[in-house]
Amino acid sequence: MDATKPMTIQSGKSGIETFSCRIYYEDTDAGGIVYYANYLKYFERARTEWLRKQGVEQRSLQQTFNCLFVVRDVAIQYSKPARLDDVITIYTQVKKLGRASIVFHQQAMLKELALCQAKVTVCAVHAHTLRPTPLSAELYATLQHAGK
Amino acid sequence: MDATKPMTIQSGKSGIETFSCRIYYEDTDAGGIVYYANYLKYFERARTEWLRKQGVEQRSLQQTFNCLFVVRDVAIQYSKPARLDDVITIYTQVKKLGRASIVFHQQAMLKELALCQAKVTVCAVHAHTLRPTPLSAELYATLQHAGK
Amino acid sequence: MDATKPMTIQSGKSGIETFSCRIYYEDTDAGGIVYYANYLKYFERARTEWLRKQGVEQRSLQQTFNCLFVVRDVAIQYSKPARLDDVITIYTQVKKLGRASIVFHQQAMLKELALCQAKVTVCAVHAHTLRPTPLSAELYATLQHAGK
Amino acid sequence: MDATKPMTIQSGKSGIETFSCRIYYEDTDAGGIVYYANYLKYFERARTEWLRKQGVEQRSLQQTFNCLFVVRDVAIQYSKPARLDDVITIYTQVKKLGRASIVFHQQAMLKELALCQAKVTVCAVHAHTLRPTPLSAELYATLQHAGK
Numbered sequence: 248m249d250a251t252k253p254m255t256i257q258s259g260k261s262g263i264e265t266f267s268c269r270i271y272y273e274d275t276d277a278g279g280i281v282y283y284a285n286y287l288k289y290f291e292r293a294r295t296e297w298l299r300k301q302g303v304e305q306r307s308l309q310q311t312f313n314c315l316f317v318v319r320d321v322a323i324q325y326s327k328p329a330r331l332d333d334v335i336t337i338y339t340q341v342k343k344l345g346r347a348s349i350v351f352h353q354q355a356m357l358k359e360l361a362l363c364q365a366k367v368t369v370c371a372v373h374a375h376t377l378r379p380t381p382l383s384a385e386l387y388a389t390l391q392h393a394g395k
Numbered sequence: 396m397d398a399t400k401p402m403t404i405q406s407g408k409s410g411i412e413t414f415s416c417r418i419y420y421e422d423t424d425a426g427g428i429v430y431y432a433n434y435l436k437y438f439e440r441a442r443t444e445w446l447r448k449q450g451v452e453q454r455s456l457q458q459t460f461n462c463l464f465v466v467r468d469v470a471i472q473y474s475k476p477a478r479l480d481d482v483i484t485i486y487t488q489v490k491k492l493g494r495a496s497i498v499f500h501q502q503a504m505l506k507e508l509a510l511c512q513a514k515v516t517v518c519a520v521h522a523h524t525l526r527p528t529p530l531s532a533e534l535y536a537t538l539q540h541a542g543k
Numbered sequence: 544m545d546a547t548k549p550m551t552i553q554s555g556k557s558g559i560e561t562f563s564c565r566i567y568y569e570d571t572d573a574g575g576i577v578y579y580a581n582y583l584k585y586f587e588r589a590r591t592e593w594l595r596k597q598g599v600e601q602r603s604l605q606q607t608f609n610c611l612f613v614v615r616d617v618a619i620q621y622s623k624p625a626r627l628d629d630v631i632t633i634y635t636q637v638k639k640l641g642r643a644s645i646v647f648h649q650q651a652m653l654k655e656l657a658l659c660q661a662k663v664t665v666c667a668v669h670a671h672t673l674r675p676t677p678l679s680a681e682l683y684a685t686l687q688h689a690g691k
Numbered sequence: 692m693d694a695t696k697p698m699t700i701q702s703g704k705s706g707i708e709t710f711s712c713r714i715y716y717e718d719t720d721a722g723g724i725v726y727y728a729n730y731l732k733y734f735e736r737a738r739t740e741w742l743r744k745q746g747v748e749q750r751s752l753q754q755t756f757n758c759l760f761v762v763r764d765v766a767i768q769y770s771k772p773a774r775l776d777d778v779i780t781i782y783t784q785v786k787k788l789g790r791a792s793i794v795f796h797q798q799a800m801l802k803e804l805a806l807c808q809a810k811v812t813v814c815a816v817h818a819h820t821l822r823p824t825p826l827s828a829e830l831y832a833t834l835q836h837a838g839k
Contacts, residue, residue, distance in 0.1 A: 271591055272601070273432065273584045275425035277479045282421055283762040287728035288569045295567055305568070306628045318727040322766045328821060331425045332602045377772060419739055420749070421732045431614040432583035436717045443715055453716070454776045466579040470618045476673060480750045525624060569726055573719035573775045580717065627721045
């Protein structure tokens with residue numbers, strides 16, 4: 248990935264949510280930088296906040312709708328590391344909303360510096376059987392309005 | 396804590412279980428050493444293996460007995476750090492088995508070097524209400540035989 | 544611990560810092576509650592923010608002063624669990640500032656509900672040797688003003 | 692991904708390393724399954740053990756060769772979840788060894804069940820500058836013999 252050409256999700260279009268988080272000791276490793284798996288945590292925090300902004304909380308999703316979102320696919324490219332005390336920003340955009348899945352583009356930035364970017368596909372599954380299940384009409388309609 | 400005087404749990408008495416784990420990048424932080432909260436993970440892995448050795452798996456405990464063990468109290472002293480690639484050993488001993496709680500002494504060692512030690516109190520709770528619940532007579536009897 | 548009698552650090556006295564954090568999937572475990580070791584992460588985030596409020600960043604501490612704070616001792620009591628989507632608040636108070644160590648009282652609250660509380664002792668060590676080292680006079684003076 | 696058609700790395704060819712790990716509470720989340728980011732931890736443990744088998748330890752790599760391996764790119768597909776108490780096996784195979792990078796295929800299995808698979812590209816960087824750096828001739832020769 249060319250770190251000088253960040254994804255279009257930074258372009259300020261509507262429908263792009265931002266979420267910031269501070270890097271603490273827990274996030275770093277003995278290489279002195281953020282451990283690579285942790286960006287998946289930040290990306291999930293950001294998706295959860297995107298969902299909350301649509302009025303949907305994960306816990307009620309699970310308890311009321313018997314629905315969980317599980318990640319099916321991640322393609323992530325790392326270009327620059329973050330370090331202790333940095334404040335990074337996660338940009339999140341829905342690229343495709345299906346009846347049982349959502350494709351997100353997400354990017355972590357340190358100010359103007361692109362750290363990493365990912366395409367993440369999540370699927371709706373039944374909370375107990377974990378089988379794929381279409382979103383309820385109500386939930387689908389709610390999410391369709393997101394980013395408009 | 397005086398690192399030259401490790402706890403009695405190293406003394407080779409019966410009833411002391413050992414569990415070894417390797418230190419990976421995920422375990423370390425930007426200080427170059429194992430992040431302090433991670434020892435609580437190793438201690439729980441060791442308690443889980445102690446329990447498994449008594450024939451009890453956490454998942455069946457939850458599903459068959461509607462029982463979870465939750466940690467009520469931890470007192471931990473850190474004396475020396477572990478680092479990337481180290482193999483550390485956790486020594487685990489039951490100090491007190493109650494009807495609804497267990498007190499463990501646990502110690503992390505790097506060969507002869509004491510890294511940290513803890514007294515950990517876990518309580519049995521109902522898996523759904525999370526209210527304290529006595530161990531079933533069967534489970535209590537099983538655990539009473541441990542370490543004898 | 545009696546959850547109805549939280550520590551004095553909630554009493555609104557000066558010198559008590561608050562830090563809030565949201566509970567995400569990464570924080571929870573298959574018991575449906577926050578994994579016990581994670582509270583040590585939240586407590587460290589809160590101590591780091593306390594330090595930042597005194598004008599001291601961990602990274603500059605390490606790079607400029609060759610100093611790390613390492614945890615020497617934790618005594619933590621858990622009373623109630625937090626769950627997915629909760630926003631918890633960490634209260635942090637310095638109980639004792641020594642020449643090479645700091646004792647903190649910290650408490651995690653879910654609104655009015657006390658979740659857990661800890662006494663945490665951190666020591667200043669040299670960043671490379673990890674040997675105990677007194678705080679520089681400048682740093683000591685800075686921290687002495689905290690909470691006044 | 693079609694879980695019934697696992698990657699070729701299971702086919703028992705030479706050059707495929709296996710690494711097993713137990714799932715503990717720390718690995719799971721409130722959905723009752725292993726948290727998706729944690730598979731990247733298991734994959735790194737497995738790559739580290741692959742490297743160790745070639746006689747190379749990460750810590751000496753950093754201290755002797757001033758070299759770190761950092762992850763540049765991950766493409767991971769999740770098909771089935773693992774749960775508490777499961778023992779999963781990670782299969783690791785080098786697909787391409789470059790002068791400054793290595794491409795791995797990795798797969799997590801629960802017995803015969805494919806859980807997830809990933810293509811992971813790691814790059815060698817200088818331990819301090821984090822700039823890409825070719826592997827030393829000695830290290831390159833060592834790794835070339837791996838899997839032969």
